[in-house]
Amino acid sequence: MYKRSVYEKLFDTLVYVLLIGLMIATLYPFVYVLMASLSDPKYIVQNRGLLLWPHGFTLGTYKYVFENPMIVTGFRNTMLYVIAGTCLNMFMTALGAYSLSRRYLRCGGAVMLMIVFTMFFSGGLIPAYLNVRNLGLLDTPWALIIPSAVNTFNLIVMRTAFAAIPESMEESAKMDGANDFMILFRIFIPLTLPVFAVILLFYLVQHWNSWFPALVYLRSRDLYPVQLILREILIASSVDSMVAGAVAQLDQQPLGETIKYATIIVVTLPIICVYPFMQKYFTKGIMIGAVKG
Template identity: 40%
Template sequence: MTVVSEPTAARRGPRRAGRAAWEEEPGPLGKAAKAVLVAAIALAVLFPLYVVVLTSLSPQEAITRAGGLVLVPDGLSLAAYQEILSGGVVTRSVLVSTGVTLVGTLFSTTLTILAAYGLSRRDSYAHRPLLFLVLLTFLFGPGLIPTYLTVQAFGLLDSYASLILPTAVAAFNLIVLRSFFMNIPQEIMDSARIDGASEFRILGTIVLPLSKAVTAVIALFYGVGYWNAFFNAFLFLDDNRKWPLQLILRTYVLEGIPIPGAGPTDTVAGGPVPTLAVKMAVVVIAVLPVLLVYPFVQKHFTKGVIIGAVKG
């Protein structure tokens, strides 16, 4: 008589019951393939950045010998950075972008927190109509001409406020933050209300301390958005002294339009400043702040955005 036994854990291999195949520990071949893939992605990201940084630090002779972008170090020079940071248009644009980013991020994050907290309370005034209006913006945008006419009607043309107010609140960030606030146990806030705490007190002492991760991520989204934005400045600013760095980058680097203070005839220490090196230096300055800030906030992405966006 032959006895047919049930598959045992040993016969099934190392896979645990109830787990999918892609959740298991990969074998040696799988680990090697992952390492090669990660290395290829890292190389595709870091190599262009390396070329840009190296070209921005190269003297004119090295750029001429390389025929353009420099791949192998051949002498280093800070002439391009000295030129664009010597008080010209690029220096002023860096200050403009920094100020707009700091003020805009603080303003937008504050508005989003207040709106998200109000919409997360189901008993708040006009809860459903306001939430419907927010969701409606996902489907229908205001359009370019109505936006310009609105900014003009409020007298915001050629002002720094036009770089912040038209995009002060992003519907996506508002929905993510609202979902996170709704996941906070209602009993905690009810007990605070029984003790006489106001809504602002509850928001400041209970809700925000529990929402540091998602708030940091939302602030990063706003900060990167303001730092990289150029279209509002392109539409609403006529005075190039008020241009942010990204508009300078678009005008000078991408379109090749000469900008006073960053041209090929400028000199540093008696020698010509290489035009290509200046362009690459502007690119480095435009990318550097995001690269410096992102690693400190990246750890909050999984905890902040995923928990805030996925409910259940």
């Protein structure tokens, strides 16, 4: 039986201490926001520092958050952008990855080089804005869906996974009368399901957390995603409409602070709940898409 040396034990101890420290540093801000949202507003304003449990437990701030019509509208718009955008993303990425993974594709290397080029160089914000405006997408939901139809990194990962599938399987399917769409959806995607699930998660998080494109391309507040509403609440402190109906014994400033924390939890929690269902695919999917160039 192998006996570990003192230096190896010391190294493992340092690694564990470092990882625990990183875990605490990563988790505590979320814990603080959650506990602050459940605490008495006056306590949060009057006391600063460590917060590990709620003081003066209350759910009143969440009531004000859900009574805000912009939060409800923002969630509705975000769900539209997430569902429509992710479906388009996965469809376009799968088609592009399948085509580029085939060795018989003419000029496939040149096309791939042009796609990779976009990872390092882009036209910038102004050309992108002019392009969206000239296409007639300005101030429409499509401005948040079509321009981000394909992510280059996700395309490369899926292409690498597809390229690892033996050509004999594709040839056998074609001999049985299958076309390219049948091969893609009945053979390639089921065989690379971990990669497909991880890229799906990447696109979901991308759309859920996106707020800057909406800030640039949208003018109608009825089209704002929930992340842009959250930005207004945190940066512009636009909580006046939410605290207007507060009870008299609570000042508006303390209640406004806890409403900000409650809004962060409400906006963040749905996407966090998705991770446990995708976790089993995450490491495996990244490895499948990363090995073999």
